[in-house]
Amino acid sequence: MTYRAPVSDILFTMRHVAGFDRAATDGLFDDLSADLAATILEEAGKFANDVIAPLNREGDKRGVTFKDGAVTTTPGWKEAYKAWTEAGWNALPAPVEYGGQGLPVLLNSACVEMWNAASMAFGIGPVLTLGGIEALHVHGTEDLKSRYLAKLVSGEWTATMNLTEPQAGSDLAALRARAEPAGDGTYRITGQKIFITYGEHDMTDNIVHLVLARLPDAPAGTRGISLFLVPKILPDGTHNDVRCHSIEHKMGIHASPTCTMIFGDHGGAVGWIVGGENRGLNCMFTMMNNARLAVGLQGVAIAERAYQQALAYAHERRQGRAVGSTQEGMSPIIEHPDVQRSLLTMKALTAAARAICYLTAEGIDRSHRDKSETRRRKANERASLLTPVAKAFSTDIGVEVASLGIQVHGGMGFIEETGAAQHLRDARIAPIYEGTNGIQAIDLVVRKxxxxxxxxxxxxxxxxxxxxxxxxxxxxxxxxxxxxxxxxxxxxxxxxxxxxxxxxxxxxxxxxxxxxxxxxxxxxxxxxxxxxxxxxxxxxxxxxxxxxxxxxxxxxxxxxxxxxxxxxxxxxxxxxxxxxxxxxxxxxxxxxx
Amino acid sequence: MTYRAPVSDILFTMRHVAGFDRAATDGLFDDLSADLAATILEEAGKFANDVIAPLNREGDKRGVTFKDGAVTTTPGWKEAYKAWTEAGWNALPAPVEYGGQGLPVLLNSACVEMWNAASMAFGIGPVLTLGGIEALHVHGTEDLKSRYLAKLVSGEWTATMNLTEPQAGSDLAALRARAEPAGDGTYRITGQKIFITYGEHDMTDNIVHLVLARLPDAPAGTRGISLFLVPKILPDGTHNDVRCHSIEHKMGIHASPTCTMIFGDHGGAVGWIVGGENRGLNCMFTMMNNARLAVGLQGVAIAERAYQQALAYAHERRQGRAVGSTQEGMSPIIEHPDVQRSLLTMKALTAAARAICYLTAEGIDRSHRDKSETRRRKANERASLLTPVAKAFSTDIGVEVASLGIQVHGGMGFIEETGAAQHLRDARIAPIYEGTNGIQAIDLVVRKxxxxxxxxxxxxxxxxxxxxxxxxxxxxxxxxxxxxxxxxxxxxxxxxxxxxxxxxxxxxxxxxxxxxxxxxxxxxxxxxxxxxxxxxxxxxxxxxxxxxxxxxxxxxxxxxxxxxxxxxxxxxxxxxxxxxxxxxxxxxxxxxx
Structure with a gap:
């Protein structure tokens, strides 16, 4: 059973919950009409269904391999990524001046849901690239932008977020990675970063690492963190002093490499500062807020995928005779009230989480695009309020729905070949990364x-x-x-x-x-x-x-x-x-x- | 982090919820005092901690291997099982006349919790043997009992339950396996059974399969099902016409083989009827009710294991500074209120499920052991009422608690080496087998x-x-x-x-x-x-x-x-x-x- 993008439900939610029509009427979306949006979503749905989804199971089974510092993705992965970028999907929401299409976050959110429903391990890579694009676009120097943005927008190169160190997970104040000024405007970065998603892979020629590190004279805590752009391959074509030390053996999303990265084995990796000294956390938040929404969308996505699979099984599998059945013999299990309750719970939670994520996306769009400053500010606060809810609720229900999906399958759900188990294993990371759901809840209450x-x-x-x-x-x-x-x-x-x-x-x-x-x-x-x-x-x-x-x-x-x-x-x-x-x-x- | 059997909480629950003391005073437990029970539980705890628990991770990693019809368990597994039976643990609740110790179900339930907390994949095997012992003891002929019970009680041989067929999972009415009378009092069994736990393994010389099948003239539906004892090795030492065709690749409990069994490739496996013609479902229920409680205890067990591991991590891992902390630097995450909530939720759900399971066990003991027929009947009904709750609630919270346990670990929880992920993967089967939790709920409402x-x-x-x-x-x-x-x-x-x-x-x-x-x-x-x-x-x-x-x-x-x-x-x-x-x-x- 593969995935079928629920384009009409998605579009309906965009229009009737997230206020797509009103935003379009308000002139926020340039010439993007609901009809054009529908056409784009149909195309995205086809790509997700036909190209990405078929790789998902194989990606889980084979995972990625690591040898001599190199990561090899699952067969077919590289080609799918290339086709995806060539179709322009990576550039959808990216700035027009660097080759992007400048389309709304709301529209891209619907697409992000589809990529991730097709395969979470595939979908998480571009989330990080997009975060890198945003950080660079907002905080980067013109020189850095002109060198890196176009290739990140096209997807020819990918980006990573290098935050976590063994002693510094949720608590970035504890970061130890160091950056020394080299005297020529560049820096030399040293340190170890863990849990770096797509930190190394074979899909592109270059990887642009965005790395948090401390300058020598930096204050302690989070106010002493700066952000650096550290490319895998330097502008002169040589390999930078950064390497993947190992990859993790994870419960799920096996096809996405999770890397331990070593910076500065040989004196320091060359890096360029982004956003000024000691302004790293500020820059990182630019990346993280959008990444949080994207991870929320992963929760929606995996829930939708699990629901579709359980629904198909419940229509097909026959056991027992349903109350009031007029058919001979065993009934499809979907006719049993308790199975209906499970499926409706799955569908209702998924739809609610989708609605919350899309509402958040519309808030982000309006915060950037509305003509009125007051409305921009209000929209920004609304999006800020909703972001932790979008991230945490959606990923929590992603796990719950995937678990219910296994249950609907009965014994078959526990057999890996069925595919239902993979959804739960994949889903389980989303409440953890990009700020654990506990941290989202604290952010909601204390800051929002x-x-x-x-x-x-x-x-x-x-x-x-x-x-x-x-x-x-x-x-x-x-x-x-x-x-x-x-x-x-x-x-x-x-x-x-x-x-x-x-x-x-x-x-x-x-x-x-x-x-x-x-x-x-x-x-x-x-x-x-x-x-x-x-x-x-x-x-x-x-x-x-x-x-x-x-x-x-x-x-x-x-x-x-x-x-x-x-x-x-x-x-x-x-x-x-x-x-x-x-x-x-x-x-x-x-x-x- | 390994397991430490929570003997004092277990004993406290037995005494102050499940009425151990009152039952002892009422003379239900012969000369078993609370002190003696404590000694036995301490010993069981030591065995679980020291012998079984260390195998758990290795069993998950290596799993079982299948080649040419033979199943090889994880290295160390066979020896642990042998030591376990030699220490008499398999015989604990078994009938005295066949070498058992005749100890209460309540006491054994506490032990079952510990074996399964140490390793669910290990613990599930003896659950099936115990079910076989009970079915045979209650429904078997004297001849069958004398031939098989002593070796099942000692654990020298194991038993299996062969119910499920591809088209017949929750709905046993759809069973197709057949049994033909051979004219000499034996039967010839043919058919395919799936999801047979420990259907084949290398831990014992013989395996006693209890198989549901239909006689040629049997009525349709569940009233036409009979139970047969089909040994892997026949009394004359030859191999019976039964083989393991394949094993499943499962999400969890990797160290326990889940087999597809083929009966009658060469004319039919030799079987003996248990409990009379068309009385199979009745016999199977004898096995299943106790197995349901045991699976409930697996839920308690995996929850306890996940809790212990998360608790230890939360004491050790430092991130952030807790509100009101008087210590320098980062606090252990257990000092953060949200982490406390998670851990208290885990502990409270586990304790509640344990209490419900032990209450059920006491009901079973009293239903067999009380002198008053009225009290026996009432206790039987009480145990019947509680059994589906014990099974379904405990296994549901087993999954919930294991999932929370991963969350407490943050990113480390998603890395397989940590071990937290295994608990969720293992836990996920328990809401499914021995009657899905949906079926338990229906049983509770409609029959109980x-x-x-x-x-x-x-x-x-x-x-x-x-x-x-x-x-x-x-x-x-x-x-x-x-x-x-x-x-x-x-x-x-x-x-x-x-x-x-x-x-x-x-x-x-x-x-x-x-x-x-x-x-x-x-x-x-x-x-x-x-x-x-x-x-x-x-x-x-x-x-x-x-x-x-x-x-x-x-x-x-x-x-x-x-x-x-x-x-x-x-x-x-x-x-x-x-x-x-x-x-x-x-x-x-x-x-x-």
Missing amino acids: LPLSGGETVRAQIASMRATVTRVMKEGTSAFGATAPRLRDAIESLDRATGYLLKAVASNAPAEALAGATPYLRLFALAQGGAALADVALAAHALMEGGDKDSAHAARIALCRFFAENIAVGAKGLEETILSGADFLQDASLALAS | LPLSGGETVRAQIASMRATVTRVMKEGTSAFGATAPRLRDAIESLDRATGYLLKAVASNAPAEALAGATPYLRLFALAQGGAALADVALAAHALMEGGDKDSAHAARIALCRFFAENIAVGAKGLEETILSGADFLQDASLALAS
Whole structure:
């Protein structure tokens, strides 16, 4: 069973949750119409289905090989990457002046979902290149830009992010890699970096490493970190003093090399500073925020892939006789209510996560493209608020949905040849990298809730309430208890938000930190439910207008399922958050080893 | 990091949740005192820690090999199994008249947890042998018993359960394997069986297959299934007409062979009937109920193992500076509230699942050993009610806890050498085999709730309420909101139970089936919370009595954490169940592929 890009659901979410049409009308997207977007998505879907997806299983089985410092990707991988760049997909959202197409982050997000659904191990590479492009475009000197951007935009070269060191994972303050000025404007970089995705590979002639390191006189902590561009191959064609020492043996995404990189075995790798001395963290955040959204999209992607595979199996596999079945013999297991619950849970979580990611993407687009500075600032804050939710919720549900996908397969799900197990193994990295989901939750509560004195989050809650009001007014019996259940979830979110804002403001960090993870989930349940209701309302309006597409009724059914079966978890999360940090007092006892 | 059997928590749960002391006082356990049980558990713990646990990682890496019909286990495996049987562990709960020690299921359950925490791939083999012993002991002829039981009890031979065929997994009615009477009292068995755990291996000289098959004149469906004993080696020393055709390439438990078995390539394997013609399902249920509890214990086991590993890592790994830390530099990550939440969630879920499994085990013991027939019957119904909860909840949380364990490790969790990933890969089979967790939930709602007209479940709910009353009376401030939160959860369970009992009684199967999975979880939250409160109350009483063991305060803290952070999910589950099966009407639309 391979992947079929769900282009029409994707487009529907872009238009009716993420406000594609409004943004287009507002002139944010130049001449990109919904029709043109649809055409581009269809083409991307075909590429994902026909070229990338067939490599996914083989990439898992064979993985990458490492010998004498060189990494060889799975057969077929190199060719697929080349075809992908030649079709222009890498350049989609990149700056026009360097050969990119300058298309919206929203459109590219839909594509990122598809590449990653086709193969997460394939999809993660370009995420890093795109991050490198952005950091360089915003913070690089003209000289660096002219030398590197065009080739990164075309995909002829790839980029990496070199942050992590053995003692410095989540805590970048602990970085030790060093950069010495060489006197000619360049630097000599030394140090070891671990977990470097696509740090070495055979798909391109050059690899552009973006490396965090400390200058000799740098202050301690994160304020003493600078960012350097360190190419594998120097402009004069010689090999830089950087090498891949080894690759990791991982649980999943076997086809993507995860490298330990050594800089400066022979006196130091030549690097150029990006963004000025001690400004590295700032530059890195430019890369990381977009990478966080992209990793959230990986969660959506793997969930969609797992759902499609489980759905196909449930239609085909026959066991038992379903209640009320009018057929002879065994029924397809999709007719059993408990299997339906599993599949609907998978589909509803996937759709909610997709909606949250696309909302975030639209916020990013508007933050760059709106004519009004006020709207840009508001959009930027909205995107900042939603980014940790997009990253953490989507990747959490990626794992949950992939696990449910195995379960739907029964015993076959545990057999590697089936492919369902790979999705869970692949999915499991996404809650970890680009900032663990715990860190996302802390970021949401400690840094994002207080934006504009809490106005940003309150405006977001107000927009969820407006959706519920519309459901009450426009919804039919097919919406079931959508309105009351969503309202309950949003009120829980509102109370929990007030509680945490107060905790943050009154310098009660333990309360805020203890409630962060359940709060992020609560936020996602309310936001995801509201977004699916937006989808359902749009579908309802189209049906009223005579549109006979059966997908519309399905959208209403999915919204209802989410509200009645998933959003109802909100109250328990609220109680957890409001019970505060008291449990921490005794935690040390309970966790004494 | 290896495993350390948590003997004192295990014993405490046996005594203060599962009523070991009362059962001993009632004379159910012959001369087994709590002290003797402690000694036995200490010894079992040592064996698990020192002999089995060190093999676990190697077993995962190397797995088993298959060549020319023969299966070779991981180096060291055979010797460990031999030492384990020679120490008498296989015989622990087995009938005395065949060389067993006749010790309680409760005591053996604690041991089963330890074997499986040390290595799930090791632990699953003896579970099947024990099932075979029970089926043979209850249903076998004297002749069969005298020929096979002693060697199965000693562990000199192992047993298998041959149920599944490609077209017949959850639905045994679809079985096709055939058995022809040979005229001499034996039968000739032909057919293919898949997913046969330890169907072939090199640890013992003989393997005793228990095989479901149909007689020529058997009725269709499950009423036409008979059980046969089919030894690999016949009494005359010749090889029976059965062979292993291939082994599966699985996501986890790599060291346990999962075989496709072919019976009757050369005219039919010689078999002896067990339990009479067309009585196979009945016999199989004897094996399966105990196997279900054992698989539940695997869930507890892998959760405990994952918790221990994550806990050790969190004490050791330093990142960031914790709020309020008085130490210089980076803090161990265990000092961060979000990591504490993860670890407490892992520990609390594990402890709750353990308590439910041990409660089930005590019910089984009393159902066999009590002098009063009424008490035996009631205990049997109680154990029947709890068995699907023990199996499904424990294995679900096994997956959840193992996944959290990876998360606590950050990037290291995704690297196979760390070992955390193996726990999730191993854990993932347990919700599937011995009846998927969906089937457990349906069994709970459709067959177990109606036991004694609903009296069995109502009595269980009453006992949970009694615990809450005691918490209200005896609890201190350290119990926090335990009483109100647990009471809410139990009242949710009570209402959902009433709703589902009515649905089952009024022949509304869709309502009952649609709510089954959330109901099982709801039941476990209330029962698990009440059981941890029993633990906490006992700890509190000991502290009042002057016992200074710091583990007691930790037990109260854990109970509180569960009530305030996990049991609070009950209300949402109740709402889901009470919203009924309406979502199914539109499900077909939402799930159209």
